[in-house]
Amino acid sequence: MTAIEIRNLSKSFGAVRAVDGVSFTVEAGSVTGYLGPNGAGKTTTLRSLLGLVTPDSGEALVNGKRYTAMATPLNEVGAVLEATNFHPGRTARNHLRLLCVAAGLPVTRADEALGQVGLAEAAGKRVGGFSLGMRQRLALASALLGEPKVYILDEPANGLDPAGIQWLRGFLRHLAHDRGAAVLVSSHVLSEVEQTVDNVVIIAGGRLVRQGTLAELTTNGEKTVRIRTVEGGDLGPALEKAGATVDRLDDGALRVHGLEPEEIGQIVLDQRVVLTEMAAERSDLQKVFLELTEER
């Protein structure tokens, strides 16, 4: 069964169309990155999925159900939203314990979850004194309480230090690949999730721009080749004649679009020009992401 299913979801806030006809799915055992610049509609989508925001039209389902129809949601979905949802005067342990009590979970889960996210030492401290990174870990601990199989995380890397981000990557991969969970994680910083996700959904201006596997997205981008020749040997006209688009770079090199490396090699040979540099440039996710999102 599809773990997360968003079907034609739309939501407006006043005149602003925050999410506009978005559809995608997340399968069990995979990490999906939900990417887009700030204000793209990521948070609204995730909050619709969690029953916090009522969509104008369309559906957002987890395990085939609306969140608001779940009897024991903490056992089905773990959610990490922005790390400000704590009473500053309450300790981390008590915060989790009262969620356990409300959800009918054993209170021992509170300390277990704190241990899992590396907060065992701070269990008895008031959240008011926590750093942003500690709050993010506490938010993650609350998602783990019911040991769900679906995780929805909104910008979980915010406020984490590099070591924390490294840890989070490993943790999310572990949840998906070892425990078979479905993980949907949003971010506006590609490099945060690039090494974690299996699939990518890109949204901009409330509309879905592109979706696919990480590999598909990175290789679908047009291949370019960067070449440099010895002075005086200008390959530009010959390459353009062969159908390429040529960018003249500031450092004297050429970036060639639309030709395979073998074709360029043949032209180099035909023109009898000495080559000092030739490298295939793979369009990386960051570039794809920026290109896709900036067009809108």
Place this chain on the structure above:
Amino acid sequence: MIGLVRAELLKLSTTRLWWVMLLVTLLLIGVNLAFFIGFAGNPQGGLPALDTPEWVQFAWSAGSGGGIFVMILGVVMITSEFRYQTITGTFLTTPRRERVIAAKLFAGLIVGALFAVAVLIFTALVVIPTVMIAGGELSLGESRVPQISLGILASLALYTLFGIGLGALVRNQIAGIVGAVAWAYVIENIFLGVPALQVVGKWLPGGAARALMSIDVDTGMDANMLPAWGGALVLAGYAVVFAIVASATTVRRDIT
């Protein structure tokens, strides 16, 4: 549902607000009692002497002054969730929001009753020794102590309930507290003070709470006062109506 009510009680017991409020409540009642003791038997103040059953009746009612504080506590029980955004976690755990509001109402009744018990114990600890030292004889029945105690219990429990209903309706903490205090001290007094408005005043929360405290004291002679059970119903009715209206409006709003 029991889990939800327990969670609501835990929310209170794991933060500091409840004992600050209890301390302030007891402090105010203590000041009132000190005033009653100091001016007892003073003919100008109209206070009976310390060794009379009337004085005990008077002093025992001091606890009703805690109503305003439990009302604020009730307002905060719900508005602090919006203020600190803990409402997100609450609704993630219990997506059927009206269940959360119902659990808070139940928890509020319990908290209000516990406050009343604390207030009554405090009153007893002050009043009983005072009467003994003054050489008076304590007759609980004659001073209507059981009736007054019951009235305080009901009134504090229902005032907490009222605060929760009000808080759910306004969501904003400052607006809720200011509204509650302004209502209790300004608007209620206008309606209770102006004779022409007293007909309406008895149906307001304050008038209803006064009815709760009037058990047998005035033997129901006051036409501008509901019977005690009527007062209880009116006060509970406000809370329930507020909570239902809130569940259909403010509480259903998007949490963004």
